[in-house]
Amino acid sequence: MVTSVNLCGIELRNPVVPASGTFGFGLEASSFYDINCLGGISLKGTTLEARFGNECPRIAECPDGMINSVGLQNPGVKVLVEEKIPALRKIYGGVVIANVSGFSIEEYEKCCSAVSASPDVDIIEVNVSCPNVHGGGLAFGTDAATAAQVTRAVKRVSTKPVFIKLSPNVTDIAAIARACEEAGADGLTLINTILGMRIDIRRRKPVVANRYGGFSGRAVLPVALRMVNQVHNACSLPIMGCGGVSCASDVVEMMMAGATAVQVGAENLRNPMACRDIVNELPLLMEELHIENINEIIGIV
Amino acid sequence: MRQGDYTILENSRIASRIWRMTLSGDTEGILRGGQFVDVEVDGCFLRRPFAVTDWTKDTLSLIYKVVGQGTEIMSQWREGSSVNLLTGLGNGFDTSLCRKKALVVCGGIGASPAFHLVKELIEEGKEVTVVLGYNNASELILFDEYRKLGAGVRVATMDGSVGIKGLVTDVIDTLDGGYDFFYTCGPKVMMEAVCRKLDISGQVSLEERMGCGCGICFGCTCHTADGPKRVCFDGPVFKKEDVIW
Numbered sequence: 302m303v304t305s306v307n308l309c310g311i312e313l314r315n316p317v318v319p320a321s322g323t324f325g326f327g328l329e330a331s332s333f334y335d336i337n338c339l340g341g342i343s344l345k346g347t348t349l350e351a352r353f354g355n356e357c358p359r360i361a362e363c364p365d366g367m368i369n370s371v372g373l374q375n376p377g378v379k380v381l382v383e384e385k386i387p388a389l390r391k392i393y394g395g396v397v398i399a400n401v402s403g404f405s406i407e408e409y410e411k412c413c414s415a416v417s418a419s420p421d422v423d424i425i426e427v428n429v430s431c432p433n434v435h436g437g438g439l440a441f442g443t444d445a446a447t448a449a450q451v452t453r454a455v456k457r458v459s460t461k462p463v464f465i466k467l468s469p470n471v472t473d474i475a476a477i478a479r480a481c482e483e484a485g486a487d488g489l490t491l492i493n494t495i496l497g498m499r500i501d502i503r504r505r506k507p508v509v510a511n512r513y514g515g516f517s518g519r520a521v522l523p524v525a526l527r528m529v530n531q532v533h534n535a536c537s538l539p540i541m542g543c544g545g546v547s548c549a550s551d552v553v554e555m556m557m558a559g560a561t562a563v564q565v566g567a568e569n570l571r572n573p574m575a576c577r578d579i580v581n582e583l584p585l586l587m588e589e590l591h592i593e594n595i596n597e598i599i600g601i602v
Numbered sequence: 603m604r605q606g607d608y609t610i611l612e613n614s615r616i617a618s619r620i621w622r623m624t625l626s627g628d629t630e631g632i633l634r635g636g637q638f639v640d641v642e643v644d645g646c647f648l649r650r651p652f653a654v655t656d657w658t659k660d661t662l663s664l665i666y667k668v669v670g671q672g673t674e675i676m677s678q679w680r681e682g683s684s685v686n687l688l689t690g691l692g693n694g695f696d697t698s699l700c701r702k703k704a705l706v707v708c709g710g711i712g713a714s715p716a717f718h719l720v721k722e723l724i725e726e727g728k729e730v731t732v733v734l735g736y737n738n739a740s741e742l743i744l745f746d747e748y749r750k751l752g753a754g755v756r757v758a759t760m761d762g763s764v765g766i767k768g769l770v771t772d773v774i775d776t777l778d779g780g781y782d783f784f785y786t787c788g789p790k791v792m793m794e795a796v797c798r799k800l801d802i803s804g805q806v807s808l809e810e811r812m813g814c815g816c817g818i819c820f821g822c823t824c825h826t827a828d829g830p831k832r833v834c835f836d837g838p839v840f841k842k843e844d845v846i847w
C-alpha cells in the first residue's frame with residue numbers, strides 16, 4: 302500500500318499535515334506523541350517582527366467549529382529561523398513548512414528570504430489573508446492582481462517551493478488561483494479561515510475582543526471541498542487541501558476533490574492527537590475502499 | 603498532557619448551580635494543585651477547562667458551576683458514563699514558595715483549584731489560613747473539607763448569610779498576619795484587590811477562554827511583565843509581580 306505523496310519533488314510519507322496555527326512550532330506536540338508519523342508540519346504563521354496579536358478573548362465556540370482571532374502572535378522570523386525550526390529539526394525528520402505573513406509586499410519578501418535561507422525548511426507557505434496596510438486594509442488574497450504581486454515578489458527571493466495559501470473570503474477563488482499560477486507559484490494551500498462573528502447576547506458584545514475572527518473546524522468542510530475542487534479544475538498546481546478535516550474519510554474526500562496533501566487545523570484543538578489518529582486510520586480506510594496507492598484518488602471526481 | 607477516557611463515579615449538585623463530578627481513570631499526569639483538565643463535551647466543539655479539586659491514584663474530582671451550554675450538558679451526565687479528558691494541563695501552584703505560613707484567598711468557584719494546594723501545604727507542615735468569599739450561603743462550597751484538612755477557615759459573604767458581611771479583603775483586615783506567601787484564585791477583580799492589599803509575594807491563578815488548552819494554538823495569551831504568556835501552558839498560575847491587571 303502506498304500512502305506517500307509528492308509535492309514539487311518533496312516526498313511526504315503520508316498526506317497528513319497539521320495546519321498553520323494549530324500545532325505551534327511542533328515542539329509542544331512532540332511530547333504528546335511521536336510527531337515523526339506526520340507527513341509534514343505547517344508552522345505557526347510568522348511575520349518579520351514579533352507580534353503579540355489581538356487581545357483576548359481570541360476564541361469563540363461555534364456549532365461544529367470555532368472562531369479564532371489570535372492575530373498572528375509569533376516571535377518574529379529571526380527567532381523562528383534561529384531557534385524554533387532548528388529545535389524542531391532535531392526531533393522531526395518529515396517535511397517542515399514555514400508559514401509566512403506580511404502586511405506589505407516588502408515584509409513578505411524579507412520574511413520569505415529569511416526562511417528560505419534556513420536549511421531546515423522544505424516548503425514556504427505564504428498566507429495572503431492578511432490586510433494590506435498600503436491597500437486600504439484589504440486582504441492581499443482577495444484580489445487577483447495583489448495576490449499575483451505577492452507571489453512574484455516572494456518567488457524572486459525564495460529558493461524553496463512556494464505555496465500560496467488562499468483566502469476563502471472571495472467570490473471567484475479559481476481566478477485568484479490562476480493569477481498565482483501565472484505569477485509563478487509552485488503550489489496552493491486552501492482554505493484559510495472564513496471571516497465570522499459571534500455575539501454574547503448577555504453582554505451585548507462580540508465574543509472575541511477583535512469583533513470578527515476566522516471561522517473554521519468541521520462545519521467548513523463542504524466549503525473547503527468545493528473550493529479545492531474549483532481550483533483543481535482551474536489550474537494545474539499541486540494543492541494542500543485544508544478546512545474542516547477531522548478524520549481519515551475527510552482526508553480521502555479532500556484528495557478526491559483535488560488535494561495532494563491534506564491539512565488538519567481546528568481539529569487539533571479539540572483533540573491534540575487528531576493527526577496521529579488520522580494517520581493510523583488512513584491505511585485501514587484505504588483497504589476498505591480498495592485504494593492501493595493514495596495518489597490514484599487525487600482529483601478523481 | 604495525557605488523554606484518556608474516564609468513568610463518572612458521581613455527578614451531583616453540591617450548592618446553588620454548582621456540581622461535583624468524581625471520575626475514575628489515570629491520574630498519573632496530574633502533579634500539582636491548580637492544574638486543570640480539558641473535558642470533551644458531546645454537542646460542543648471545544649473542550650471545557652476545569653481545575654482538578656482533588657485526586658487519588660485512580661480518581662479525580664472537579665467542581666463546576668453551570669454557566670452555559672457545556673456545563674449545562676455536563677450537569678446531566680449520569681454515573682457510569684464515559685468522558686474523554688486531557689489531564690495534567692498547566693503549571694499549578696508552587697508550594698515551595700511558601701516557607702512557613704500561607705494565606706490562601708478564594709472567591710466563589712475559586713475555592714476548587716486551591717483545594718489540593720492547601721492539602722499539599724499542610725502535608726508539608728505549613729500553617730494555612732483559607733479565606734473563602736461567596737455572594738451568599740447558597741454558593742458555599744468546600745468549607746467543611748478545608749476545615750478537615752486542618753486549615754484555619756474564614757468566610758465572607760456579600761449578604762452576610764455566612765461569616766462576615768463583606769469581601770475577602772475585609773476578612774484579610776481582621777487577620778493576625780505573619781504570612782510569608784499568599785495564593786489566590788477567583789474573579790479577576792477580587793484577585794487584583796488581594797494583590798494590591800498584600801505586600802508579601804504571592805501566586806495568582808488566571809482564567810482565559812481557551813482553544814486547545816495545551817499550548818499549541820496561542821488562543822489564551824495574556825500580557826505579563828515577562829512578555830506574552832499562554833495561560834494554559836505557561837500558567838494558569840503566575841507570580842503576582844508578573845501579572846498585568
Ligand SMILES: Cc1cc2nc3c(=O)[nH]c(=O)nc-3n(C[C@H](O)[C@H](O)[C@H](O)COP(=O)(O)OP(=O)(O)OC[C@H]3O[C@@H](n4cnc5c(N)ncnc54)[C@H](O)[C@@H]3O)c2cc1C
Binds near residue numbers: 648654666668812
Ligand atoms: C484554567 C481554568 C480553570 C477553570 N476551572 C474551573 C473550575 O474549577 N470550576 C468552574 O466552574 N469553572 C472553571 N473554569 C471556567 C470554566 O472553564 C467555564 O465556566 C466553562 O468553560 C463554561 O462553559 P459553558 O459551555 O458552560 O459556557 P459557555 O459560555 O456556553 O461557553 C462558551 C465558550 O466560552 C468558554 N468560557 C466561558 N466562560 C469561561 C470562563 N470563565 N473561563 C474560560 N472559558 C470560558 C467555554 O469554555 C466555551 O469555549 C476554569 C477556566 C479555566 C481557564
Ligand SMILES: Cc1cc2nc3c(=O)[nH]c(=O)nc-3n(C[C@H](O)[C@H](O)[C@H](O)COP(=O)(O)O)c2cc1C
Binds near residue numbers: 400493544564566
Ligand atoms: C487557532 C488558529 C490559528 C491559525 N493561525 C494561522 C496562521 O498563523 N497562519 C495561517 O496561514 N493560517 C492560520 N490558521 C488557519 C488554519 O491553518 C486553517 O487554514 C483553517 O483553520 C482551516 O482549517 P480547519 O477548518 O481544519 O481549522 C489558524 C487557524 C486556527 C484555528
Ligand code: FES
Binds near residue numbers: 816820823832834835
Ligand atoms: S488555549 Fe491554545 S495555547 Fe492556550
